[in-house]
Amino acid sequence: MGEVEMQGVEFVERYRSYAAKCVAISRNISDPTGKLVLLEMAQSWLKLAEQAVEGAEPPVGHETVLPVTPQSD
Numbered sequence: 001m002g003e004v005e006m007q008g009v010e011f012v013e014r015y016r017s018y019a020a021k022c023v024a025i026s027r028n029i030s031d032p033t034g035k036l037v038l039l040e041m042a043q044s045w046l047k048l049a050e051q052a053v054e055g056a057e058p059p060v061g062h063e064t065v066l067p068v069t070p071q072s073d
Contacts, residue, residue, distance in 0.1 A: 012053055015049035018042075019041075022041045022042035022045065023038070
């Protein structure tokens with residue numbers, strides 16, 4: 001397995017882990033809206049994991065946002 005493939009596997013595992021955490025947290029929330037948000041978030045993480053497995057590009061409008069670091073003059 002190449003380095004790029006290994007990174008892909010790590011992303012898949014990480015995304016699935018995030019999804020599982022969202023589901024676990026949702027079980028302890030009584031607020032229906034909060035529970036729904038967490039379950040939708042879990043679903044999004046699982047979709048990302050699936051895309052990573054397939055090597056698919058994320059859908060338009062779902063680009064990864066990277067933090068901006070200030071440049072020193």
